[in-house]
Structures are given as structure tokens and as C-alpha cells.
Amino acid sequence: MATADDQFYREYILDHYKNPRNFGRLEHPDISHEEDNPLCGDVVGMDFQVKDGVIEDIRFHGRGCAISQASASLLTERLKGMSLDDAKRIDKADVIGELGIEISPARIKCALLSLKVLKVGAYGLADADEE
Amino acid sequence: MSTLTYDVTAVRRDFPIFETGIAYLDSANTSQRPRQVTGAMLEYFEKFNSNIHRAAYRIAEEATVRYEATREKVRAFINAASTKEIVYVRGTTEAINLVAFSWGRKHIKSGDLIVLTLLDHHSNIVPWQILAAERDARIEYVDIDERGELRQDQYAELLKQGPKLVAFNLVSNALGTINPARDMVAAAKKAGATVLVDGAQSTPHQPVDVRALGCDFYAFSGHKMLGPTGAGILYGRRELLEEMPPFMGGGDMIRTVAIEGTTYHDLPWKFEAGTQAIAEVIGLGAAVDYLSGLGMDAVRAHELDITEYAYEALSDIDGLTMFGPPPSRRAGVVSFALDGIHPHDLATIADRDQVCLRAGHHCAMPLMTRLGIAATARASFYVYTQKEEVDRLVGSIKEAQRIFA
Numbered sequence: 268m269a270t271a272d273d274q275f276y277r278e279y280i281l282d283h284y285k286n287p288r289n290f291g292r293l294e295h296p297d298i299s300h301e302e303d304n305p306l307c308g309d310v311v312g313m314d315f316q317v318k319d320g321v322i323e324d325i326r327f328h329g330r331g332c333a334i335s336q337a338s339a340s341l342l343t344e345r346l347k348g349m350s351l352d353d354a355k356r357i358d359k360a361d362v363i364g365e366l367g368i369e370i371s372p373a374r375i376k377c378a379l380l381s382l383k384v385l386k387v388g389a390y391g392l393a394d395a396d397e398e
Numbered sequence: 399m400s401t402l403t404y405d406v407t408a409v410r411r412d413f414p415i416f417e418t419g420i421a422y423l424d425s426a427n428t429s430q431r432p433r434q435v436t437g438a439m440l441e442y443f444e445k446f447n448s449n450i451h452r453a454a455y456r457i458a459e460e461a462t463v464r465y466e467a468t469r470e471k472v473r474a475f476i477n478a479a480s481t482k483e484i485v486y487v488r489g490t491t492e493a494i495n496l497v498a499f500s501w502g503r504k505h506i507k508s509g510d511l512i513v514l515t516l517l518d519h520h521s522n523i524v525p526w527q528i529l530a531a532e533r534d535a536r537i538e539y540v541d542i543d544e545r546g547e548l549r550q551d552q553y554a555e556l557l558k559q560g561p562k563l564v565a566f567n568l569v570s571n572a573l574g575t576i577n578p579a580r581d582m583v584a585a586a587k588k589a590g591a592t593v594l595v596d597g598a599q600s601t602p603h604q605p606v607d608v609r610a611l612g613c614d615f616y617a618f619s620g621h622k623m624l625g626p627t628g629a630g631i632l633y634g635r636r637e638l639l640e641e642m643p644p645f646m647g648g649g650d651m652i653r654t655v656a657i658e659g660t661t662y663h664d665l666p667w668k669f670e671a672g673t674q675a676i677a678e679v680i681g682l683g684a685a686v687d688y689l690s691g692l693g694m695d696a697v698r699a700h701e702l703d704i705t706e707y708a709y710e711a712l713s714d715i716d717g718l719t720m721f722g723p724p725p726s727r728r729a730g731v732v733s734f735a736l737d738g739i740h741p742h743d744l745a746t747i748a749d750r751d752q753v754c755l756r757a758g759h760h761c762a763m764p765l766m767t768r769l770g771i772a773a774t775a776r777a778s779f780y781v782y783t784q785k786e787e788v789d790r791l792v793g794s795i796k797e798a799q800r801i802f803a
Binding site: 275276281285305306307308309310330331332333334371373374377 | 740741742743746747750757758759763766771772773801802
């Protein structure tokens with residue numbers, strides 16, 4: 268059986284999985300982007316409402332394992348109210364640090380799927396602004 | 399060996415990996431290898447390591463004899479007519495690509511129909527999609543019913559359209575479904591099609607007779623049947639192989655090479671270019687010996703016993719859905735899903751208990767889409783699987799349900 272010091276499925280990760288924060292869709296998002304992990308079928312999408320370069324509101328949707336969904340939920344909590352420039356500076360270490368558990372190589376893609384959605388989404392809008 | 403005397407404990411003693419304490423439930427992915435296989439390979443490396451078919455010294459002759467001996471072992475194992483019909487490849491994927499490239503490019507023309515099934519592994523889908531795109535050919539897929547078995551009525555309808563090629567797996571890797579291959583091949587031949595059977599999941603687990611089956615091509619991998627990775631087999635009927643152009647050009651597959659052109663070697667070497675996986679082929683021969691020693695009827699009976707045990711144990715678990723047909727019509731594969739728990743999370747929790755379980759789409763994404771799911775958890779069994787390993791899986795499932803409750 269899993270040992271008592273097994274920290275992988277910590278209570279707050281399960282809580283974010285079962286009760287995801289900011290879950291759903293925005294009606295008129297400024298940015299909307301979705302990514303999947305074809306290996307395991309995990310899907311995460313995010314809708315952003317951005318005003319004056321600040322993420323005013325955010326929702327995520329998707330399906331998949333506890334790690335991918337909890338990671339997305341945690342990330343949306345962090346992103347709400349953050350400037351897009353700051354959001355772009357969030358990196359892998361930040362996301363894994365937020366999860367607070369040791370992620371095995373087999374599960375790293377699950378943990379980082381939401382970050383990929385953020386990166387592609389955020390930079391996509393930057394491109395749109397320049398046009 | 400009868401089923402009553404099948405001694406799984408004795409079999410397990412041949413597999414040193416079980417000394418690590420793992421419960422290995424992923425043999426449909428790749429099997430473990432017994433000492434007899436690794437020993438045969440080690441003997442090659444330590445006693446007669448050299449290249450085959452070229453050198454005039456004693457150890458090279460020994461290497462060549464051992465390497466070629468696997469061909470006769472495999473021929474007898476699948477009851478092919480001749481060793482000329484046994485082509486060494488890296489595995490099932492290469493075997494199917496060889497047929498798609500060599501036979502396919504010669505015979506598949508614009509508008510031709512290729513019939514595949516939703517149970518097929520990506521390795522029996524993608525090569526045909528590439529060929530179809532190149533040749534502007536058409537692919538139709540046989541659907542499944544609610545039990546995960548091919549819809550034979552729809553298959554019969556597709557055959558009426560006169561397909562040029564029919565390709566399907568004898569056993570589904572994702573669900574374990576055993577397809578009625580002999581009837582399906584006979585019907586396809588009657589409709590005038592050339593038939594390839596993907597034997598990756600059948601050859602390791604049940605007696606195979608390619609002549610009784612009646613197919614034109616039959617492909618399988620050594621690493622799923624106790625052999626090493628990197629050695630597999632393409633069986634092809636001699637008439638077809640004779641008229642097929644080579645797959646890869648290079649050394650060993652030629653008779654003479656001149657600046658003006660090249661004449662090719664006889665079967666089966668025409669399809670074996672470059673330095674071969676000598677140790678791996680020798681290992682595959684040892685694996686065939688090992689399985690022949692157990693007897694494939696006994697292997698099938700043992701796996702059926704384990705599968706029935708697992709099917710029953712998993713049926714008792716609330717919130718667990720199993721996919722595929724009942725045990726009597728499936729190979730040693732149980733694919734399932736748990737309410738509220740993603741297969742990857744289950745696999746991670748099982749791994750904490752040293753239970754090796756597969757989670758994912760099993761390289762059968764069209765099937766997963768058809769079932770309306772992204773992934774399943776899959777336990778698969780083999781000659782060394784014991785009921786205690788199934789009990790440990792049940793323990794991991796209950797642990798996962800406790801964590802996710």
C-alpha cells in the first residue's frame with residue numbers, strides 16, 4: 268500500500284481536483300486557448316479577460332488526471348489580478364513549486380499542461396496587439 | 399503440459415525480475431524475458447560474437463547457424479510452409495511498414511479500398527494512411543459493437559465493395575478482444591482481397607497456424623513473447639514475397655552490385671538489408687523454444703484462468719467499468735476505468751505498491767474516441783502471472799478509491 272509519507276496526493280491537490288477553482292468558461296474572453304496531451308488525453312483550456320494589461324478574470328476547463336487539473340486550478344488562482352507581463356514570467360519551477368510535490372518524469376507533462384496553455388495564450392494575444 | 403499441472407511458480411523462477419517484488423501487469427506492452435533468453439544472447443556476446451553471412455572463420459559460422467536457426471523455430475511455431483517466408487524485422491511496426499511500402503506501393507492504386515478496423519493499433523493504421531494519402535486510396539474502418547467486438551455485418555458489407563487489402567489484428571491490444579480471424583480472412587480472400595493479420599497480441603498467447611488462418615501476411619514482435627526488443631517477424635506467402643520489391647537497400651540483401659544496377663538476394667534475405675540484430679534474433683529463437691516447451695495451449699489455458707479470476711475480482715468493485723468482451727472471448731487483457739479517478743492517477747498509486755499497470759490510449763486512439771473516453775487502465779497477463787498479482791492490483795484500486803473518496 269502507499270506509504271504514509273507519500274506526499275503525492277496531498278489533500279489540497281485532491282481538493283483542487285475535486286473542487287476546481289475558476290472552473291468554466293467566460294462569455295467574452297480576450298484570450299481563449301486550449302492544449303491537450305495526446306499521450307494520456309488530458310485537456311486544459313483557459314479563457315482570459317484582460318484589461319489594461321491585467322488579467323481581470325479567468326476560467327479554465329478540461330479533463331484529465333488530478334495533477335493536470337489541480338495544476339490548472341492552482342494556476343488560475345495565481346493569475347487572477349496579475350499583469351500579463353508578470354504572467355509571462357511564470358516558469359516551470361514556479362508551477363511545480365506551487366504543486367509542492369515531487370513530480371516524476373512520467374507525470375511532468377501533466378503538471379505543466381496548464382503552463383503551456385498560459386504561455387501560448389498570453390503570447391498569442393501579444394501578437395494580436397501588434398497587428 | 400495440462401492446465402492442472404501448469405506450475406506458475408516454476409515458470410517464475412526463470413524470470414529474475416520477479417525477485418524485485420514487482421507485480422507486472424503490463425505484458426501486452428512488453429513481456430519479461432527468462433534467463434534462457436538473456437542467456438542465449440549473452441552466450442553469443444561472450445562466445446561467438448561476430449557478423450553473420452560474411453566471415454569465413456569458425457565463430458562467425460556459429461553465429462550464422464544460431465541466427466538462421468531461429469527462422470526454422472519460428473516457421474514451426476506458426477506453421478509456415480517454408481523458412482523463405484520468415485523475414486526478420488525489428489517488430490510488428492516494421493513488418494507492417496514493409497508490406498505497406500513494398501507490396502502496397504506496387505498494388506494500391508487511386509480509388510482502391512483498404513479495410514481496417516477500429517480495434518487496430520496505430521501501427522496497423524498509420525502506415526496505411528500514409529500509403530492511402532500517397533496513392534489517393536480510400537480507407538474504411540470496421541466498427542465495434544457495445545461489447546467491443548467487430549461488427550461482422552458491417553464487415554461483410556465493406557467486403558462487397560471489393561477492397562484491395564484487408565488488415566486487422568487477431569487480438570486487440572486495448573480491449574483483449576479475440577477476433578474471429580479465420581472467418582474474417584476467408585471472407586476477405588473470397589472477396590478478392592490481400593489480407594494482413596497483425597499478430598502482435600496473438601502470437602505470444604495462443605497457438606497460431608498461419609496456413610490454417612489463410613492470411614497473406616502475418617506480423618508480430620519478439621519482445622511481447624519473452625524475446626528481446628528489436629527482433630520481430632514478418633511472415634508472407636512466398637508468391638507474394640517473391641514479386642515484391644525490396645523495402646530497404648544495402649548490404650546483405652543483394653546478389654551482385656554493379657554501377658549499372660543490382661540484382662537482389664533470394665528470399666528471405668532480400669528484405670534484410672544491413673547488419674542484423676543478431677543477438678536479438680538468437681534471443682527470439684530461445685523465446686520460441688521456451689514457449690514451445692510450455693505448450694501454447696497450456697499458455698492460453700493459464701491466461702484464461704487468470705483473466706477469469708481478474709474479471710471476477712474487478713466486477714466486485716463499485717465504480718469500476720470494464721471494457722471489452724467476456725473472458726472466454728478475450729485474451730489476457732482487462733481494460734477498465736474508475737469513476738472519478740483518471741487512469742494515470744491509478745497507475746501512479748499502483749506504482750507506489752510496485753504494481754506495474756498501463757494507463758493511456760494504448761496506441762488505439764480511434765477506438766478510445768469510439769468508446770467516448772480518453773484513456774483506460776489496462777492490466778495484462780502472461781505465462782508468469784499469478785493470482786496474487788491480481789490481488790495486489792485490487793488492493794491498489796481500493797487504495798486509489800480511498801485517496802480519491
